[in-house]
Amino acid sequence: MSETITVGLGERAYDIHVGAGALARAGDLLKPLARGVVPVVTDANVAGIHLQPLLDVLDQASIAARPVVMAPGEVSKSFAGLEKLSGALLDLGVDRKGLVIALGGGVIGDLTGFAAGVLKRGVAFAQIPTTLLAQVDSSVGGKTAINASQGKNLIGLFHQPRIVIADTALLSTLPRRELLAGYAEVAKYGALGDAKFFEWLEASGAKALGGDSAAMVKAVAHSCRMKADIVARDERETGERALLNLGHTFGHALEAATGFSDRLIHGEGVAIGMALAFRLSVKLGLCPSQDAERFNRHLKAVGLPFAIADIPGNRPAVDELVAAMAHDKKVSDGKLTFILLKGLGQAFVTCDVPLEAVKEVLAA
Secondary structure (H helix, E strand, O other): OEEEEEEOOHHHOEEEEEEOOHHHHHHHHHOOOOOOEEEEEEEHHHHHHHHHHHHHHHHHOOOEEEEEEEOOOHHHOOHHHHHHHHHHHHHOOOOOOOEEEEEEOHHHHHHHHHHHHHHHHOOEEEEEEOOHHHHHHHOOOOEEEEEEOOEEEEEEEEOOOOEEEEEHHHHHHOOHHHHHHHHHHHHHHHHHHOHHHHHHHHHHHHHHHOOOHHHHHHHHHHHHHHHHHHHHHOOOOOOHHHHHHOOHHHHHHHHHHOOOOOOOOHHHHHHHHHHHHHHHHHHOOOOOHHHHHHHHHHHHHHOOOOOHHHOOOOOOOHHHHHHHHHOOOOOEOOEOOEEEEOOOOOEEEEOOOOHHHHHHHHHO
8 A cells, every 4th residue: 555645846846655665666766856876865774674775776777876874862953963974975975956855753854854954045945754754744844944042943954755665564663662763653644634533543543553455555655745735835934834733833842941962752752742732722721622622632541641740750841842942943023823723623823822821731
């Protein structure tokens, strides 16, 4: 079972190929884009599992692939990581009209996309995401960035990939915690704009997470289709695309307060952030409490955290979280931007949220 979704951006349109075993087709899919040396950027963890199979496929297609292996984790998504990767790409002699491949999760995809976007004023790149989070979110839509000391993703640009190859079979190698973290982004699509999809997740999400290939392909493909449609309508996030940030304002603040450590990985922060967005929406009289409770029940059923108290260690201080939010890239005209909900599948963007209500939700 496989699906192809097109991100409709006119001359810059590209396809997302979703399916179990899609990596085997990478040579044929990438051959029309390859020119000269083709760097394959990955990290040390992914390299040990998926790099050689990809290199073999590319070699069979006579693509001159050269691996560039970065350190795993957020440490590479930095100015130092960008400098190291850019130097490696230049040393390999990447053609201005060539191609760079990102093989890995969100960190590698973001870093590689950013490096490709600024290298020689823009080189094409392909995304081959190896995590569920990257397959349904970060690999699609062209957002690329590195982190700054002030917060996540504050230095970046929009640089759309030329193709995305999402092989759902690769997800079988993920630790359970990483798989669940990615599932938070899947649940996000149902919560923000598709109540029927959320209902399907309630019935089939656990099957997808448990290894049902068809269910996982459907979960990934539907998520990608929803994101592709939104990106096609609002590529630069001037309006509707901001809905994709549901849970992220809270989530990024929680990540910052826990030192971007293993105490709380990104998808877990998003899960708790979405639950907080529901709670804030209920508090402001915008959303029925039963919808918030239903959302929390589903997170709990699959094994995701949904409360600040679920984070191991000392509870982050409310003032610390509010200060972290003030550095969020979604701050506009000095006001925090929140994605709130009128109900399941009915998200909206607002800057009109009383700070006291936010503090009360964070303290609860």
